[in-house]
Amino acid sequence: MLDSVSPSTSHSIASSNSSFLSSGADNEGDSDDTITLQPSPTQRNRADVTCLAQNIENILKEKPGGERILTEYARKKSLTDSMRRDMVKILVAHMASEHGTPFSKENQLTTETQCHEAIALMKHTTDEAIIKEKMRQTFTHRQAMVHDPVKSSEIFTTFPRFLDIMGLIEQDFSLMFGDDISPKFLEKWPTHYRQKVLEQSRGLTQTSDLEDLLHNAESTTEELEDGWDSEISSILLLIHLMPPSPHGRNKGKLSARHAIDHLVKFIKTGTSVEGHLDSITDSRQPYLLAVGTKRSAIHKYFIVIDKHAIPCQSPDSLASFDELFKAHFVFATSYNRDLASVYHFLQTAVY
Known part of the structure; x- marks a missing residue:
């Protein structure tokens, strides 16, 4: 399409x-x-x-x-x-x-003792520069861990600074794929893909949900009364262009509207993030948790994974989605099946 x-x-x-x-x-x-x-x-x-x-x-x-x-x-x-x-x-x-991994092993800690010492230091220091440097030095150790079926569930216990220091997902992703790959989405989406997605979406059979997203995607923040801002709306249009396929034993097809709920959820400012995490009853793939006064006025995004909330670097919705995409690779987790077509398109076409 x-x-x-x-x-x-x-x-x-x-x-x-x-x-x-x-x-x-x-x-x-x-x-x-x-x-x-x-x-x-x-x-x-x-x-x-x-x-x-x-x-x-x-x-x-x-x-x-x-x-x-x-x-x-x-x-x-x-x-x-x-x-x-x-x-x-x-x-x-x-x-x-x-x-080894695709990046240079220079400055990587090579022994278990060195890695454990660095991990212990990171858990107790408040110096963000030291934390980021030690995270860089333990990258190889961490990648082996997230790809280990036994140890992968302990990643946030071993490296808890993912949960309070912003920018660590971006750093690991850049170490994996290089500084030239990492900025591609934010460079290419606004200048090329966004407008193409809007044009393609206008040709779809219009529903109220699709019309609302198109309206929001073409509006400024000041013009919006409700609904997601223009940037996240343009991303959500991709789900309508590439809707979930039937799968599983029942072969039931999920609507684009419900698939969107697997990508981003909204809670109002003042609502407990911990309360949201406690309410999760089933295993889910990573998604964005948007915190704000309304969907078009978000002041904080989190990436929710394994009942943990990782703060995004920026309140910007496009940058937060970029970080969500990268989290799949940093933590070696699979795409949500209902969003797989969207993620694979971005993986192969944009990045």
Whole structure:
């Protein structure tokens, strides 16, 4: 639908020589539908497949949680999505430990003792410059951790400064993909993609929700009485252009209106953020929590992930969405399935 506004994928983040990208956020599924692990004979010859399978088996045998995956596959000849994600995390963690990450390892702490000392210092110092430097020095250690199925759930316990020091997601993302990739969305969306999205949206069958978003996207903040501001409205229009696909056992299709609720939620100023986190009863992929007097007057954004609220660097809605996108890679978490089309478009076309 947006082919006319999509640049060559040779400029995309997917082709930025990063193994983390292709293995981290491409796994958007949340269901337990099974998949069969059978490489296509048209893509690899049989000898290569046998060698690759043996290498994977050897890695899994040596890593925590690997035997469980091998047992499951031996029994069913297939893996559930959740089991497959665990396997990917194990393999990526192995690759990181063996070959490193795409960035230079210069100034990285290399021993467990050094990393633990830096982590202890970060938990107690109030010097933001020291915290950011130690976070930079422990980047390799942290990436191995988020890709480890056993240790990934402890990331905010080990690195709690994500929860009170702004800019750490941006720093890790830049270390992963480089300073030239990181600013692409904020550079390209306002100047090229935004207007194209508005033009495409006008051609859709109009509903009241779509009309409201179009109106808000084309209005100034002063003109808005209710609804999201013009920048976040332009992002939300993408969900109408790329609505959720039916999935899961019931194959029910979620409306764009409900899918938007998976991307951003609003609470009024004075409402407890902790209370919002306590009210979460099910597992959800990262989303934005907007705090303000009304949707068009937000003074603070948070990224909610695993019942934690990470403060965004800026109250600007576009910058906060950019940070939300990057959080998927920094924490090696999958896209929400109902937003996968939107995220994949941004991943391949904009970044």
